[in-house]
Amino acid sequence: MTEAAWWQRGVIYQVYPRSFQDSDGDGVGDLRGIAARLDDLVALGVDAIWISPIFPSPMADFGYDVADYCGIDPRFGTLADFDALLAAAHARGLRVLLDLVPNHTSEQHPWFAESRSARTSPKRDWYLWRDPAPGGGPPNNWISDFGGSAWEWDAASGQYYYHAYLKQQPDLNWRNPAVRAAMMEVLRFWFDRGVDGFRIDVLWHMIKHAGFPDNPANPDWRPGLPEFLKVLQTNSTDQPEVHAIAAAMRAIADEHGAVLVGEIYLPVERLMAYYGSAEAPGVHLPFNFQLIGADWHARKIAHRIAKYEGLLPPGAWPNWVLGNHDRPRVATRVGARQARVAMMLLLTLRGTPTLYYGDELGMEDVPIAPEQVRDPREINEPGLGWGRDPCRTPMAWDGSPNAGFSTGEPWLPLHADWPARNVAAERADPASMWCLTRGLLALRRAHPALASGSWHGVAAEGDVLAYERRHGDARLLVALNLGGGEAVLALPEGRFRPLLTTAGPPGETVEGMLSLRADEGVVLAREP
Incomplete structure (x- = not known):
């Protein structure tokens, strides 16, 4: 194998x-x-941090409405603060990825102000302007992901502009070469500062069908689902021309030894195209969100893993995610006991894992009272359960006021059990989720089979999910009981020594049959 x-x-x-x-x-x-808090992350054992948007922004969508791609919002600090953070991270062996939002800007970005100023503006074509439909009204039936028409009327110029998200987030026209050139300079600006990579927001949205036809109706939509799902985004997303953009970004990243991670919510078969080809490589890691949306059932997850592994193009590297700033936390989805099993799954599958802050504590979604809601998605479509505030609440560090997060009133409420569920308390408890996560990360570093080895499914029954990780002669077996009752697994030939379990100290060497307690996961090494 190559390094x-x-x-x-x-x-x-x-x-x-x-x-x-x-x-x-x-x-x-x-x-x-x-x-x-960098030393806390080093103690946990992660290798890189990805920081959600920190660019100047009116914060209509909390930073995903960018007003300046080459600055730092004063709420977060200054460019000098960023440079200091980057240097401090690198000194500790941590890499730093930023969140690039290239699909749209803020309406307060100077580019949009100029584009909006007149139809004859040199930057008019930097955004997506269209005349009304022949009978009046929006140019087509495209729906914003945050509800309502994706077209906003501009009375001054007599045209609509397109926004896939909030009206304060107009979409850029990536068919315009000047837009592409300007955004490539943004990448170079940050790479030249020493940034180690980018997570690219909504990559699959960046090119739209040139003719702007209507999107087809979604036959599976029903009341209670978000409005944007009324149509299939056939013409407003995932257009073939987007791959040339990804290839251009990849070329710049490769010049700087940096990594690109693409946010792409698509079926796994279509996701694979974002790896690109040998002639035109795409992003290094198209985000694989299968575990976020999976039914927590052993056979279904085993099928998803095997299908994903089987579809990967030659040389493509997999990746896995259990949570992020847009989806309910894993401990809320599967329960506190299974969240430990889920962490073992995430950190033992083949590929690069992304760990969402607080999941190492077992944090759950926090109930948000109506007067505390900050998320525009919840404000625009209340009561559907798609609000993202519950999974964005403050980190708990210790038992001091406000969990050590702030000396002031936190912008969102803390989880109710923060006096016990915080980093300091869990670091002192060998049975905690934090210590389990640290142990799994240490195991990855100690065993090349986990860090970069191959993956092989192992036949199992009932609630047990099992697979082997192999590197050279080394073989590790991962057995996960996704159920609430005891289970057994018929082991492959040989003797296996438990290295780590989610349910206490490792047991004795076993062969033949492995007994698993309820909600238990275990990593075993095959003895020579």
């Missing part, structure tokens, strides 16, 4: 900056706060 790149061997840790650590008492996390 694996750092992003293939390592584990990425997502930091939602508003909620990680506040250094100035305003209740909102910031860059100096992140820098102050």
Whole structure:
């Protein structure tokens, strides 16, 4: 095997900056706060941090409405603060990825202000402007992901502009070469500063059908689902021309030894195209969200893993995610006991794992009272359960006021059990989720079979999910009981020594049959 790149061997840790650590008492996390917690991340054992957007922004969508791609929002600090954070991370062996939002800008971005100023503006074509439909009204039936028409009327110029998300987030026209050139300079700006990579927001949205035809109706839509699902986004997303953009970004990243991770919510068969080809490579890691949406059933997850592994193009590197800033936390989805099993699954599958902040504590979604709601998605379509505030709440560090997150009032409420569920308390408890996560990360570093070895499914029954990881002569077996009752697994030939279990100290060497307690996962090494 060739030497694996750092992003293939390592584990990425997502930091939602508003909620990680506040250094100035305003209740909102910031860059100096992140820098102050780097040693905690080193102690946990992650290899890289991905920081959600920190660019200047009106915060209509909490940073995903960018007003300047080459600056830092004052809420988070300054460019000097960022440079200091980057240097401090690198000094500790941590890589730093930023969140690039290239599909749309803020309406307050100077580019859009100029584009909106007149139909004759040199930047008019930097955004997607269209005349009304022949009978009046929006140009087509495209729906914003946050509800309502995706077209906003501009009375001054007599045209609509397109926004896949909020009306304050107009979409850029990536068919315009000047837009592409400007955004490629943004990548170079940050790479030249030493950034180690980007997570690219909504990559599959970036090119739209040139003719802007209607999207077909979704026959499976029903009341209670978000409005944007009324149509299939056949013409507003995942157009073939997007792959040339990914290839251009990849070329710049490769020049700097950086990694690109693409956010792409598509069926796995279509996801694979975003790896690109040998002639035109795409992003290094098209995000694989299968576990976020999976039914927590052993056979169904085993099928998803095997299908994903089988579809990967030659040389493509897999990746896995259990949570992020847009979806309910894993402990809420599967329960506290199974969240431990899920962590073992995430950190023992083949490929690069991304760990969402707080999941190492077993944090769950936090109930948000109506007067506390901040997320525009919940504000626009209340009551559907798609609001993202519950999974974005502040990190708990210790037993001091506000869990050590801030000396001021946190921007969102803390989880109710923060006095016990915090980093300091869990570091002191060998049976905690934090210590389990640290143990799994240490196991990955100690065993090349976990960090970069091959994956092989193992036949199992009932609630047991099992697979082997192999590297040279080394073979590790992972057995996960996804059920609430005891289970057994018929072991492959040989004797197996438990290395780590989710349910206490490892047991004795076993052969033939492995007994699993309820909600238990175990990693075993085959003895020579």
